[in-house]
Amino acid sequence: xxxxxxxxxxxxxxxxxxxxxxxxxxxxxxxxxxxxxxxxxxxxxxxxxxxxxxxxxxxxxxxxxxxxxxxxxxxxxxxxxxxxxxxxxxxxxxxxx
Amino acid sequence: xxxxxxxxxxxxxxxxxxxxxxxxxxxxxxxxxxxxxxxxxxxxxxxxxxxxxxxxxxxxxxxxxxxxxxxxxxxxxxxxxxxxxxxxxxxxxxxxxxxxxxxxxxxxxxxxxxxxxxxxxxxxxxxxxxxxxxxxxxxxxxxxxxxxxxxxxxxxxxxxxxxxxxxxxxx
Numbered sequence: 001x002x003x004x005x006x007x008x009x010x011x012x013x014x015x016x017x018x019x020x021x022x023x024x025x026x027x028x029x030x031x032x033x034x035x036x037x038x039x040x041x042x043x044x045x046x047x048x049x050x051x052x053x054x055x056x057x058x059x060x061x062x063x064x065x066x067x068x069x070x071x072x073x074x075x076x077x078x079x080x081x082x083x084x085x086x087x088x089x090x091x092x093x094x095x096x097x
Numbered sequence: 098x099x100x101x102x103x104x105x106x107x108x109x110x111x112x113x114x115x116x117x118x119x120x121x122x123x124x125x126x127x128x129x130x131x132x133x134x135x136x137x138x139x140x141x142x143x144x145x146x147x148x149x150x151x152x153x154x155x156x157x158x159x160x161x162x163x164x165x166x167x168x169x170x171x172x173x174x175x176x177x178x179x180x181x182x183x184x185x186x187x188x189x190x191x192x193x194x195x196x197x198x199x200x201x202x203x204x205x206x207x208x209x210x211x212x213x214x215x216x217x218x219x220x221x222x223x224x225x226x227x228x229x230x231x232x233x234x235x236x237x238x239x240x241x242x243x244x245x246x247x248x249x250x251x252x253x254x255x256x257x258x259x260x261x262x263x264x265x266x267x268x
Contacts, residue, residue, distance in 0.1 A: 024162065026160060026162055026230065026232060027160060027232035027234070027244045028232075028244035031244065070162070070165055070230070073162070073164055073165035073168055074165070074168075089162055089165070089230070091162070091230050092232060092244065092246070093246035094226070094227065094228070094229060094230055094231055094232065094246065095231065095232050095233040095244075095245040095246040096159065096161075096166075096190055096201075096202070096225055096226060096229045096230075096231030096232075096233070097143050097190075097201065097202055097222060097225055097226045097231075
């Protein structure tokens with residue numbers, strides 16, 4: 001699965017993808033995943049659920065069945081569609097206060 | 098003809114939602130909260146406890162998704178201002194390393210009457226605890242540390258939603 005993490009420039013003129021998104025791993029997810037930020041390349045039309053499945057393949061990163069996700073700093077459901085350049089954050093159980 | 102004065106009307110409530118690494122006592126925004134129309138001012142403070150779930154805590158750090166946390170916090174304050182008749186809502190949450198006893202959160206509400214103060218204050222803290230992306234990393238007396246609210250690696254993870262979080266641990 002590591003091979004699906006983005007590691008080369010896509011053709012910027014292509015309109016059918018892939019799309020590249022910036023992934024942020026906070027709290028315990030960052031600790032488990034061994035990084036707090038990575039870039040992921042996905043087929044155009046991918047949804048939140050798809051990137052969750054991609055990230056599930058990351059060694060050490062144990063995610064619940066349906067982790068809480070934010071896209072561009074707003075909570076987003078599994079069906080939310082992703083776009084080029086989106087910021088996708090995996091939100092472990094919050095503990096402010 | 099009766100001249101209508103400004104009594105009973107008010108401009109938009111003063112709202113501030115702040116994330117900061119500075120001690121919350123030092124924030125100037127708490128110096129002047131509300132107007133002379135507000136007969137009640139209420140402060141809620143959360144501070145770092147020396148124990149959690151039976152373990153002695155020696156220190157902790159809050160991590161935040163800063164931009165989103167400030168946005169969510171602002172949204173909560175706006176919602177509270179729409180629900181309750183208040184003159185001011187000032188909320189600040191600290192991030193970074195904190196010592197035992199340090200303030201982690203301060204909520205100040207000003208309103209014409211006390212009932213709205215209590216309701217708005219309760220609303221803000223309860224919503225903050227389930228919606229604002231802030232995480233707590235606790236360090237214990239035995240030298241171990243963990244992210245609060247995170248399931249142990251060997252436990253079956255539960256589906257989580259913004260409304261379904263561990264929230265009973267503080268303050």
